[in-house]
Amino acid sequence: MKPTRITNGRIIDPANHRDETADLWFSGGKITAPQPDSDFDTIDAAGLVVTPGLIDIHVHLREPGQSHKETIASATRAAAAGGFTSVVAMPNTNPAADSAATISWIKEKAERTACVNVFPTGAITKGLKGEELAPYGALFHAGVVALTDDGHCVQNHEVMRRAVEYAKMFGLPVMDHCQDYSLVGDGIMHEGEWSLRLGLPGWPRAGEEIIVARNILLAELLDSPIHCQHISSAGSVRLLREARARGVKISGEACPHHIALTDASLAAFDSDFKMNPPLRTEADIDALVEGIADGTLTILCSDHAPHAAYEKEVEIDHAPFGITGLETQFAIFHDILVHKRRAIGLPRLIALYTSEPAALLKLDRGTLAEGAPADITLIDPALDWTFDKNQSQSLSKNTPFHGHTWRGRTVRTIVGGKTVWEK
Amino acid sequence: MTAWTRKDLTGLDELSTGEITFLLDTARAFKGVGERSLKKVPALRGKTLVNFFVEPSTRTRTSFEVAAMRLSADVVNISATASSLQKGETLKDTALNLQALRADIIVLRHSSPGSSKFLSQRLGSSIINAGDGAHEHPTQGLLDIFTIREKFGKIEGLHIAIVGDILFSRVARSNIFGLLKLGAKVTLVGPSTLVPKSFEKLGARVSHRIDDILADADVVNLLRIQHERQRKEYFPGLGEYISLFGLTKPRAEKLKPGCLVMHPGPINRGVEIDSDVADGKQSVILEQVTNGIAVRMAVLYACAGGAQIPAP
Numbered sequence A: 001m002k003p004t005r006i007t008n009g010r011i012i013d014p015a016n017h018r019d020e021t022a023d024l025w026f027s028g029g030k031i032t033a034p035q036p037d038s039d040f041d042t043i044d045a046a047g048l049v050v051t052p053g054l055i056d057i058h059v060h061l062r063e064p065g066q067s068h069k070e071t072i073a074s075a076t077r078a079a080a081a082g083g084f085t086s087v088v089a090m091p092n093t094n095p096a097a098d099s100a101a102t103i104s105w106i107k108e109k110a111e112r113t114a115c116v117n118v119f120p121t122g123a124i125t126k127g128l129k130g131e132e133l134a135p136y137g138a139l140f141h142a143g144v145v146a147l148t149d150d151g152h153c154v155q156n157h158e159v160m161r162r163a164v165e166y167a168k169m170f171g172l173p174v175m176d177h178c179q180d181y182s183l184v185g186d187g188i189m190h191e192g193e194w195s196l197r198l199g200l201p202g203w204p205r206a207g208e209e210i211i212v213a214r215n216i217l218l219a220e221l222l223d224s225p226i227h228c229q230h231i232s233s234a235g236s237v238r239l240l241r242e243a244r245a246r247g248v249k250i251s252g253e254a255c256p257h258h259i260a261l262t263d264a265s266l267a268a269f270d271s272d273f274k275m276n277p278p279l280r281t282e283a284d285i286d287a288l289v290e291g292i293a294d295g296t297l298t299i300l301c302s303d304h305a306p307h308a309a310y311e312k313e314v315e316i317d318h319a320p321f322g323i324t325g326l327e328t329q330f331a332i333f334h335d336i337l338v339h340k341r342r343a344i345g346l347p348r349l350i351a352l353y354t355s356e357p358a359a360l361l362k363l364d365r366g367t368l369a370e371g372a373p374a375d376i377t378l379i380d381p382a383l384d385w386t387f388d389k390n391q392s393q394s395l396s397k398n399t400p401f402h403g404h405t406w407r408g409r410t411v412r413t414i415v416g417g418k419t420v421w422e423k
Numbered sequence B: 001m002t003a004w005t006r007k008d009l010t011g012l013d014e015l016s017t018g019e020i021t022f023l024l025d026t027a028r029a030f031k032g033v034g035e036r037s038l039k040k041v042p043a044l045r046g047k048t049l050v051n052f053f054v055e056p057s058t059r060t061r062t063s064f065e066v067a068a069m070r071l072s073a074d075v076v077n078i079s080a081t082a083s084s085l086q087k088g089e090t091l092k093d094t095a096l097n098l099q100a101l102r103a104d105i106i107v108l109r110h111s112s113p114g115s116s117k118f119l120s121q122r123l124g125s126s127i128i129n130a131g132d133g134a135h136e137h138p139t140q141g142l143l144d145i146f147t148i149r150e151k152f153g154k155i156e157g158l159h160i161a162i163v164g165d166i167l168f169s170r171v172a173r174s175n176i177f178g179l180l181k182l183g184a185k186v187t188l189v190g191p192s193t194l195v196p197k198s199f200e201k202l203g204a205r206v207s208h209r210i211d212d213i214l215a216d217a218d219v220v221n222l223l224r225i226q227h228e229r230q231r232k233e234y235f236p237g238l239g240e241y242i243s244l245f246g247l248t249k250p251r252a253e254k255l256k257p258g259c260l261v262m263h264p265g266p267i268n269r270g271v272e273i274d275s276d277v278a279d280g281k282q283s284v285i286l287e288q289v290t291n292g293i294a295v296r297m298a299v300l301y302a303c304a305g306g307a308q309i310p311a312p
Helices: A072-081 A100-113 A136-142 A157-170 A193-198 A206-222 A234-245 A263-268 A282-293 A329-340 A346-353 A355-361 B017-035 B059-070 B091-100 B115-120 B138-152 B170-181 B197-202 B238-245 B285-304
Strands: A004-007 A010-013 A018-021 A024-027 A030-032 A041-044 A049-052 A054-059 A084-089 A117-120 A174-176 A226-228 A250-254 A376-386 A405-415 A418-422 B048-053 B074-079 B105-110 B126-132 B159-163 B185-189 B205-207 B219-222 B260-262
Touching: A010 A346, A049 A346, A054 A072, A054 A346, A054 A355, A072 A084, A072 A100, A072 A405, A072 A418, A084 A376, A084 A405, A100 A117, A100 A136, A136 A157, A157 A174, A157 A206, A193 A263, A193 B197, A206 A226, A206 A234, A206 A250, A234 A250, A234 A282, A250 A282, A282 A329, A329 A346, A329 A376, A329 A405, A346 A355, B017 B059, B017 B138, B017 B170, B017 B285, B048 B059, B048 B091, B059 B074, B059 B105, B059 B126, B059 B138, B059 B285, B091 B105, B091 B115, B105 B115, B105 B285, B115 B126, B126 B138, B126 B285, B138 B170, B138 B260, B138 B285, B159 B170, B170 B185, B170 B197, B197 B205, B260 B285
Parallel strands: A004 A041, A010 A049, A054 A084, A084 A117, A174 A226, A226 A250, B048 B074, B048 B105, B105 B126, B159 B185, B159 B219, B185 B205, B219 B260
Antiparallel strands: A004 A024, A010 A018, A024 A030, A049 A376, A376 A405, A405 A418
């Protein structure tokens, strides 16, 4: 295969502290030194930004067991269309990803059907029940990159403590969906003025914060990393900031819907605005943006959670939590954080999607260093575009963002040197 | 006069002051029908109304049934146990089937907030909310407001106290939205767990001492305490509730002479209200039931019949 030169683009490669207009070469699926003497192909990236392939560390692929919602093939097509070259798969499948056999199945299916890299996570506890530890040794050797019970939260603090302690032996980061069951109960939306108005059961901020606080204390006790998933509340940001300043190995991630929408969106009882944790208030949005800007929240992700239309189109308290997000997340974050609020610059946005997640999960991705896999995303930061859910690559269309317009879009996705999506 | 252009009534929160007044005025015109010996007008002749009650209710269903019959509509009652929802059919599919039967009006009682809204967005039939979870019960709110307006000749400036389990009450919400739009002062009274301070964000006042409002209130509307649901984490028990919030006889004696005592029913005698007070001179509890029919006639007529007020 001929080498390829991407020319005229602005290369932003946070892992290597690069931000310059230069050529990028790749060949044989790897980033290479320039090979001007050979016969090569050219991709003209004038006006575009060339970055390491984006990584989404929070995706529900729905296989095995829920292929009516999404498949590894369809989810990775959506990932490619959203500029993502790697996705980290959550373990709440059917069966749950709590055994080496299921991890092997996922990897084998991804090998055959995925158009981007799939990195599976394993469950913290057997069956995501929060009671007995899953076999981390077997999961580690089967290739998981982290442990999480996402969709569920380990309620028993002793179980969580031993999970983090045991995972340390394998260097596996533990990621936690932070939700206290007794405080949240059957809550389905942010507890506040709108839940009172609509008569819907409230999901209070404290239901998240109390588990974030628990995780901080355990990370400190064990001197071992815990990553808090999909942070939604101002109080959680405050707790994380304070703990990180003290050097505690705690981190957090943010999702686009939590900074783009508020609980007032539930007024029409549309279940496409129902996700867990829920949409909160302007004050929480401001705190999340501030947390992203000051380095408290170090990773951005989608929490892509597809559900079939017939599952979502029911009474709102019966509808499952979750929305899709792979194809919209980059544009939303770019539009809000970089373009409108100027909270961070484009290089930091890229870092939050490349070098930061790669460092947390110890992936050999998120870099344009010579020898790294040729996972590359091209971005047009000036492009205004409108999202049409009917054009989505996902099998499911449960998104609150149909018809929204943003500035900035990924326009080409290259995985291992192969273009898997192009606008 | 504001013209009525909606096909549905899903809540009072979304109505304008003019729309609420229109329904109240229409109800006043219809109230006369119930006083006649021939209690029937042909306003909805040939229309089919389905009372679709996915949550048990006798009084609201009966009231809608009587209202529909007085308007000459044909009425079918479907309850949850008889419906296909028990067999796993979704609410949407059941409702589409009702529409395929050419139901002109579906009166829905359902435990899920927003369920009426959900159907109204998907069906051509008129959807009337007869109670959706803790969200709204707009015809109950309207009949309470109608009763108050009939007695005082106005709503603006009146002080209405609503006492009880506000947090889980759809009746309270519809009253709050409607009364505030019409200019009343609304005080919500009950334990801090069931009447959180955050209700002030909706424009109401919050009090945890019933004795503070007795001398000032023009209306005390008592909500049923649902002790069968045993919300043990919300209040310690009925005995304590009665002592702190029950409208006992000594408390009732402190009310202004013209103060109305209301209750959406069914009442728990000796719990939220003393038996003597329920039957006392200030009680308009049974008038509420009578007015409920007129209000529901007005709502059915407005949504499915036409926008003109019939001659009284």
